[in-house]
Amino acid sequence: EAACLAQLQSKSGVTGHDRGRSCPRSSTFSYWAENCDYGMLQGVDVIVSLLIDYNVKSLGHRKNCLNPNYQFVGVAQDTHTKYRFVTVMAFKGG
Numbered sequence: 067e068a069a070c071l072a073q074l075q076s077k078s079g080v081t082g083h084d085r086g087r088s089c090p091r092s093s094t095f096s097y098w099a100e101n102c103d104y105g106m107l108q109g110v111d112v113i114v115s116l117l118i119d120y121n122v123k124s125l126g127h128r129k130n131c132l133n134p135n136y137q138f139v140g141v142a143q144d145t146h147t148k149y150r151f152v153t154v155m156a157f158k159g160g
Contacts, residue, residue, distance in 0.1 A: 068154040069142035079147035097156035104149035
């Protein structure tokens, strides 16, 4: 599911979590939470960006990364027309 959204945004240049009908939820990995990051290439830079969660009042990305209930994460990265790179993380518990 992370790969589908990354590919969708790579082609369209959009941002956010709206996948419409283009990326239906998988029956094998139905995620509980999702993070999207734009502009970072290296994994450490993506994580630092999501942990800082600059200009995100809810700190939702940070909370997802640090949530002990999420035991699995699927990660995908692709190019992005506006931000050069998009990284999508899909979290699930055990």
